[in-house]
Amino acid sequence: MQNENNNKPDLIFHGAVNATGGVYNKVDVQGYGKINGNVECESLHCAGHVSISGDLTGSSARVEGNASIKGKVKMETLSVYGQLDVADDLNFTSLKVGGNVKVQGNMAGEDVKVLGSLKTAGDCEAEVFRANGAFSIGGLLNAGRIEVLLHGSCEAKEMGGEHIEVRRTGNSTLGKLLKHFLNNTLSVETIEGDEIYLENTKARVVRGNKIEIGPDCEIDLVEYSTECKQDPSSQIKTLTKR
DSSP states (O other): OOOEETTEEOEEESSEEEEEEEEEEEEEESSEEEEEEEEEEEEEEESSEEEESSOEEEEEEEESSEEEESSOEEEEEEEESSEEEESSOEEEEEEEESSEEEESSOEEOSEEEESSEEEESSOEEEEEEEESSEEEEEEEEEEEEEEEEOSSOEEEEEEEEEEEEEEOOOSSHHHHHHHTTSOOOEEEEEEEEEEEEESSEEEEEEEEEEEEEOSSOEEEEEEEEEEEEEOTTSEEEEEEEO
């Protein structure tokens, strides 16, 4: 199960194995693994099922199967094409979500790319947040740049950033077909940013410097400083210049 490499053992699972936490070079899960305690590793690859009853710390992780972490996760690079459940906070440099990620705490990192589904109960902070899938942020989504292409239901309690851009699925034949089956709408209480462009968005307050309200939006209050444009298909109850 363990092979020495660079003074750190590898932890490799084939079949059903229980192991103790520790410092490893590589953790590779091909079967069913249960690790009791904190894990620190250079890399983790999960193509099966792994449950860690502690924190996970390392350089890179790729989850193609199912991973359940009972503590915090801190990884420089994290790619998820299967299912990842984190019971505490998630910290990273780069996060790519091609599958499904659920976080019970807060998220913080530099770059987030969502192609699947992302759900966090707390806040999500990043320098760049790009979504071409679905997400649910229970607190504040805060990033320098936020780009959202709506594919399914997206929601956040609050959004803040320098540049915020939300667009619906394109006008391709597939896009028009999917609109009849998917709720391609962003729902949010408050949006604040310097430059904001919105489509298919329901919000209570949108506040910023330069704002363009594109098609199919429903907004209670829009406050702008220099410029505001509105598509005729969108509804704004109150529009004010600060």
